[in-house]
Amino acid sequence: MTPGGEVTTEPVNPEKRPEEIPADWRANIIAFACHYCAFAAADLAGVMRLSYLPNVKIVRLPCTGKLDQIYVLRAFERGIDGVFVAG
Numbered sequence: 001m002t003p004g005g006e007v008t009t010e011p012v013n014p015e016k017r018p019e020e021i022p023a024d025w026r027a028n029i030i031a032f033a034c035h036y037c038a039f040a041a042a043d044l045a046g047v048m049r050l051s052y053l054p055n056v057k058i059v060r061l062p063c064t065g066k067l068d069q070i071y072v073l074r075a076f077e078r079g080i081d082g083v084f085v086a087g
Helices: 039-045 067-079
Strands: 029-034 056-061 083-084
Touching: 029 067, 039 056, 056 083, 067 083
Parallel strands: 029 056, 029 083
Antiparallel strands: none
16 A cells, blocks of 8 residues: 555556476376277277376266266366367
8 A cells, every 4th residue: 555545556467477387397187088989099009009198197988978067177176287078
């Protein structure tokens, strides 16, 4: 507050990042995969001995068409950085 009792606020620059991202940071990603399509492809990649980063977690679903949006929102609430839905 200023001596006259007025509240002053400085403008906030939306382009300015509040903190820098560490060089060793990895995004936590969850993938919702259809059992017959995307999960089969991920399984085939494992058979071919291809690898992906350990910060990607795959959840197999019977069909991603029935995925409720609340599960996507809960993932973000619990700290997941990215959600991938493949079907």
